[in-house]
Amino acid sequence: MLITCPYCGPRDVIEFTYQGDGNRERPQPASQDLDAWNAYVYDRLNPAGDHNEIWQHSGGCRSHLRVVRNTITHEILSTEFARGGHKAGGRS
Amino acid sequence: MAEQLPDRLSPLEPDYHPGSHGNFEQGVDVILSETRPGSILQLAAWPGEEKRLIEVIRKITGLALPDGAGGGISSGVRAVFGFAPGKFTVVDEAEGLAQAFAGAITPAIGTLTDLSHGRTALRIAGPKAEWVMAKFFAIDFALPAFPLGAGRSTNHHDVFAQIQRSGADQFDIYVFRSFARSFWKALCHASEEVGYEVQ
Ligand SMILES: [Zn+2]
Secondary structure (H helix, E strand, O other), rough: OOHHHHHHHEEEHHHOOEEEEEOOOOEEEEEEEEHHHHHHHHOOOOOOOEEEEEEEOOOOOEEEEEEEOOOOOOOOOEEEEOOOOOOOOOOO | OOOOOOOOOOOHHOOOOOOOEEEOOOOOOOOEEEOOOEEEEEEEEEEOHHHHHHHHHHHHOOOOOOOOOEEEEEEOOOOEEEOOOOOOEEEEEOHHHHHHHOOOOOOEEEEEOOOOOOOEEEEOOOHHHHHHHHOOOOOOOOOOOOOOOOEEEEEEEEEEEEEEEEEEOOEEEEEEHHHHHHHHHHHHHHHHHEEEOOO
16 A cells, blocks of 8 residues: 655555544543543544545654545545645655 | 864774675675764754745755755755755764754744764665665665655664665665664675675
């Protein structure tokens, strides 16, 4: 499986670390909304198909990435920096 | 009176054996060496401050970074390359580069980390340099994909490495100093089949 890092270009999956489901929304740290915390910790869409994920290029530029991966075919449909501000300059 | 500086020791010392090794009867196809730069720095710009940092690098080192991810340039004495968004490795044969940058990189622009004692710089050169490197790292070493001066962040058996192409058939590899001897021995073993010379 290859993931195309917006900075480094295509790299083997071994260079990346999975950081979890990209659909989760973390409540504010002071939040006492137990349902929101429960959803953040436990609720997953678990789709058979395209899935929003967060990966880190930990064995390369160390950027955090938003990745859309097909959970059936492992096809990587898109990658982008998880944080804005570094959108330009990706290797084509 | 001259300042009394301590001797610089190489972490490779017990396994650094100048001369020809391996299958060199048909010719030496790679030359391995430790370049021992006096300064190895990591510079990082805050988001949006990249252009100002690149301008500071140009002022201090005289090296103009090309545009684009992983772009770099090497003068033989000094070298610079991008290794992550807004982050650059800068190398100088001489010591003291950190002091030269200290006043120029203001807190508004970014940060400076002196890694001169934390990294070891190895050089592999020769017609089979790409071949040997490709056995270590799962990246494309062909010239069109990895242009002259460009830098790459990658790893070897989970150990982080930075690589700059400093010649058409020459690469400089920056590894953690504590892992340098282990990596050096592996590099020597991998070079045996093509014949190598340690300089
Ligand atoms: Zn990357």
